[in-house]
Amino acid sequence: MEIWPAIDLRFGKPVRLRQGDYEQKTVFGDDPVEFAIRWQQAGAKQLHLVDLDAARGDDPTPNREAVKRIVAETGMRCQLGGGVRDDAAIELLLGVGVSRLVVGSAALKQPDWFADACDRFPGQLAAGIDARDGMVATDGWLETSSTPAIELAQDLRSRTENIAAIIYTDIAKDGMMSGPNFAGLAEMAAATDIPLVASGGVTTYEDVQKLVEMQMPAAIVGRSIYDGVMQLDEVIKIAGDV
Template sequence: MEIWPAIDLRHGKPVRLRQGDYEQQTVFGEDPVVFAKRWQAAGAKRLHLVDLDAARGDDPTANREAVKSIVAETGLPCQMGGGVRDEATIEALIALGLSRLVVGSAALKRPDWFANMCDAHPGKLAAGIDARDGMVATDGWLETSSTPAIDLAKDLRQRTENLVAIIYTDIARDGMMRGPNFDGLAQMAEATDIPLVASGGVTTLDDVRALVRMEMPAAIVGRSIYDGVMKLEEVLDVAGDR
């Protein structure tokens, strides 16, 4: 199972939110490159970045220098989500050296456009499906739609063969250190053949082992490795991602 250590960016700094709440923010330092190199030294083969400013419609360029530095100084494949809503942004972020981008709100609101972008940039776009009580949340998790997450996944698969992955996040579990929503992940895996990336609540090595038993292709780990609940080296060992 692939492991993607997460670096969430706000105003150029590494932070973590609880359940996507911008008022419940922990700042982990001044320079996100420090964490990127720390995870690389621990054995990470790839990184998952989130632009929290762009996600909720703030300055879409606030974190780009930090992103550029992370990509350049680690040389690792990096994917990033947050505020990817038009082709100009897609092209600008790919030009920074990002390996793939995660499209969330626009995949729900403009599925034809998203499918066209997947076809225009094969191998570069993943769908970020963030669910609150099984329904797709959008706009930096500030809004909840009436569309079931599973229905969106099925619809996207029908529209394009060039969608590389679904990053599936249960918002209620994100940053809460309570474990993933295994039932929701299992239902999503059964509903579509698109490779899944489990996100939100991966807290213990037992959580990682459970995801491996589910044959989950990949998982994102965040707060647990920042708080020291898990060591990334051990996570990589359990996942077999060495």
């Protein structure tokens, strides 16, 4: 199972939110590159980056500069989510060396465009499906749609064979240190053959082991490694991502 350490960016600084609430954020320092290098030294092969400003329509410039520096200084495979809503953003971000982009709200609101983009950039676009009570949340988690998460995954698969992955996040679990929604992940895995990335609430070594046993292709870890609840090198070892 691949392990993707998360670096969430707000005004160019590394932060973590609780349940996607911008008012409940913890700032972990001034320079996200320091964390990128720390996770690389712990054995990480890839990073999951989130532009929280672009996700809610704020100026993405400071975060995009941080992303450029992370890619340039680590040479790691990076996937980036937040505010990827059009061809211009895709071309810009892939152009700075990001390996994979996560499209969230636009995959729900513009499924034809997203499917076409997947076909034009095969294997480089993933769908970020964020769920609140099983329903898709959009616009930086500020809105909840009437579309079930599983229904969206199946619809996207019916439109394109070139979607790289689904990053599936249960908002109720994200940043809460309470463990993933294993039942929701199992339902999503059973509903589609798109590779699944578990996100939200991965807190203990037991959580990691259970995801391995569920044969999850990948998992994102965030707050637990920032707070020292888990050591990233041990997470990577349990996951077999060595």
